[in-house]
């Protein structure tokens with residue numbers, strides 16, 4: 316079900332006091348992989364771990380339980396004692412809070428790397444004093460970290476839900492419908508458009524349920540329930556391989572517990588069960 320938010324993390328642009336390096340946590344990335352100590356589960360590194368590594372970029376993230384957190388881009392080149400783990404592989408292996416902090420670190424490193432120079436005039440940028448932004452000293456252009464809002468929707472009809480298999484997924488694996496918000500659209504318009512495009516149905520009674528950061532690479536998933544209104548299932552060519560109605564108690568293989576699509580499905584199942592008992 317929906318994870319408990321907020322946690323013990325307090326976001327910040329710069330440390331409020333002198334950083335106690337010995338207690339600080341370093342989310343270190345080399346390319347798309349997070350570094351951790353080998354022989355241990357994936358986790359943030361200590362100052363002792365990173366002090367010898369070739370560090371390219373270091374970004375303050377905030378404090379977790381009073382410990383300063385940093386995102387660092389490193390060049391490890393196979394230094395012994397370290398292992399790498401892709402962000403996606405962290406899912407289900409580490410606590411959710413660690414995954415989201417790692418996702419935050421990865422996105423900010425990538426953003427800083429891609430905005431080293433002003434997109435308008437080409438001058439080297441520097442970090443904004445007060446905001447999570449990079450600013451151009453020549454023309455004043457400000458670049459903020461990029462987020463791509465995306466909606467994900469569980470369509471229901473009585474005690475059934477609609478699940479679809481994306482054409483790129485293996486057979487037998489089903490999930491809810493999802494799609495990116497287009498410029499100029501409201502989230503609700505995206506839900507109506509994507510459901511119509513992907514399976515040819517009209518929906519009504521949209522209910523916003525919650526969200527999940529999805530750093531692959533910059534998505535923010537906004538989850539809805541929507542009630543079926545009319546139409547027959549017509550799958551979008553090359554996008555949706557198959558889509559069917561499933562009764563709540565006979566679902567196919569669905570996403571694991573760390574995914575928002577699963578939270579949307581579980582919430583529906585609990586609601587039906589609440590009605591039944």
Ligand SMILES: [Zn+2]
Pocket residue numbers: 433434435436437438451452453454455456
């Ligand atoms: Zn500029």
